[in-house]
Amino acid sequence: MALHTKGGLCAALLLMASATAHASFDCNGSHGGFRVQTDDRWTGTDKLEHFGVSAPFGAIGGWLMRDTDHPVIYGTLLGTVPGLVKETIDGTCRTDGFSYKDLFADALGALTGAWLTHWAVMYSGGSHGKTIGVRYDNTF
Template sequence: MLRPKIKLFLPAVLVLCGSAAVLNCQTSEKTGLSDRWLGRDKLSHFAVSLAAVGLANHWLEAESAEPPVRARNTAVVFSLSLGIVKELQDGAQKGNRFSFKDLAADILGAAAGIVLFTIN
């Protein structure tokens, strides 16, 4: 059965890719560009949220023996909390701003994480 192997490998790959995208990413304020819906930072938000759901769900379900529904719900809350904290931090920085578009990308990434990693 391939599914358990994917549950372990895919989240790790996504975290690495998402981390690389975040490190490469520049905020729209710093580059002088507008906050576009399909900007590079939106892909970073999407990827990190997706990976956070996958990793948190796997850890909670496999390592902590949480029931699947509770693991999924906790993973989603964890992922979205990361996005909210990031946007609050952006809003507090001089020359930067809170972006609802970034939060939308976080929500879409978390939703994709639910589909990929928690629905059997």
């Protein structure tokens, strides 16, 4: 499968899964304008939730981008897409707003997931079969 096809498929799957992963949309059907949260804190359980939800997306992105030159960077970008979509939707809510602090927690979680996947998972395919295992690779 070509790299752009695999990346597009991955992005589509991540976008579909983001609705279930970030299930706490508090808009109540009321949208209008675009707002940015200014009273948001850097700490709290909300940031941990964003980090925890984005880490698996980063791991999936890192796994799908494992054959590229920079799988951690591309995996992080793919893993951050669901958080960006959620924050953009929050920005249109009358009761909420776009939070760059939440998006930072999403990106940090995606980076952690992509890096751990790249560092820990080995995949190789040959004429005798496929091998999946644990390994260490220092390529960023």
